[in-house]
Amino acid sequence: MNNLTTYIPFTKMIKLELIKGTFKRESALTATYPMRILIIKDANGCLCMNSGDYDLKDGRIFFIPEEGLVRLEGEIGSGYWVNFSSALYSEFLLQNLDPLAKNLFLNLSFRDLEGNALKKAFSLMEQLKKDIEANKDVKFLGQYLSLFLGFTAGFDGYLAALTLDELQQTLRFRAILENFYKREKSIVFYAEGMGMSPKKLNSFLDRVLGKSLFVLIKGRVMREAEELLLHSDYTVDEIAVMLGFQQTSNFNNAFKRYKGISVSQFANLG
Template sequence: MIQLEPISGIFKRERALLAAFPMRMLIVKEGAGFLCMNSGDYMLASGRIFFIPEEGLVRLEGEIKSGYWLTFSSLLYAEFLLQHLDPMAKNLFLNLSFRDLAQQESTKTYSLLDQLRREINARNDLPFLAQYLSLFLGYTAGLDGYLAALTLDELQQVLRFRAILEQYYKQERAIQFYAEGMGMSASKLNRFLDRVLGKSLAALIKDRIMREAEALLTHSDYSIDEIANLLGFEQTANFNSSFKRYKGISVFQFSKQALLN
């Protein structure tokens, strides 16, 4: 589902880079030369991060002294898109694009990549890696502006919280449970979530549940009763009322629209 490798050396364009998965990123820590695609040649530069579309071979001409080659599945990218409705997110890998990172951004990016490699090597579960990748893409693409102001430690805390939330949102609602997982008091976690994410734990859990409800109603064969049960609602009526307050339409109306689309 995801592969991250350090990349360095002198490259000739006659040989294409191998990609384990269709979504591809080249992060150049230090290098010079060109990234060569059918659409043209793009200059390699230190601190430059490339978002590479699925189509076409990737060839390099030049030297990379230090960098990373990241490839991942469309399934992991889909999780990122569920969290980022901005059209820029959908277009991120449509055509080759790149972003030059400032020094402080570069330092955080490389630290996040080193941590991601450790998580991959530790064979962490897919939901955890999906959350990490989503945070990484949002940060490096400049889509999650609030992340830019965070320290590296705060970025890691956001990641840890998202991973815990992803694993337990269907059955756990208590602030104390998440606080213990984060290694902090309930009041400190509340302050952290409000300051960094701008929402309470209850709002974040509800957002995640409703996002999952939309995905299940759109892409699964489960009945409404089964979806309500999967998401931790004791009664379907509670699920219906909660969904309508959140989306402004009933579960039935949403399902009907999804079917028509």
């Protein structure tokens, strides 16, 4: 007999279930959203899909494409079954421009973790459950999933060296940045949000992310500018205002320095 305990409301564009027990391949796992992850702490047996059977191993994390039913055959001592929307996945793609990141869910793939890496992955899932129960907003969840995928899939190599506390601090900073990057530029503001002194936050960002607050804000603003220029009907003037520029000319100059081409040249690429 299997046991799945649901923690997350559907309105959050994500569903996370604690999964354990005995599974028979006659019954498929259900998924509300297209992006699917199976996180195994300890298990034996196999994950069965049309493309073949894959061993369930301790510490194995599966990244599963939307196509095809997911069936399990075997015994799971502890694990998580997670599915979430493409909208939440988009933040990960914004932060990871490597083509391999875009293909993460194209075909079934997996990564094996052990030791501290596996412990951190499960701790992140446990905290994610708590944050959703605390009714955190969708932007925060998008940041959380981005960090989790970057860590478990190995795209953000620097994350592997961080302690669990540093991972949580990184997540907190990303969430604050995501909510305020358009209008708040002061190190004092972000330091207060992090519960740190400005000096300590500067040191943390330099050590963990390898970038200053100014560079991180600029990068996030320009990523948003790219998305709006290519995938919205807003005018350049409207985008400039939305991103906190007092004059369109300032936006144009900043964008050209960042991308090496003008706003109009970039927009024509779409």
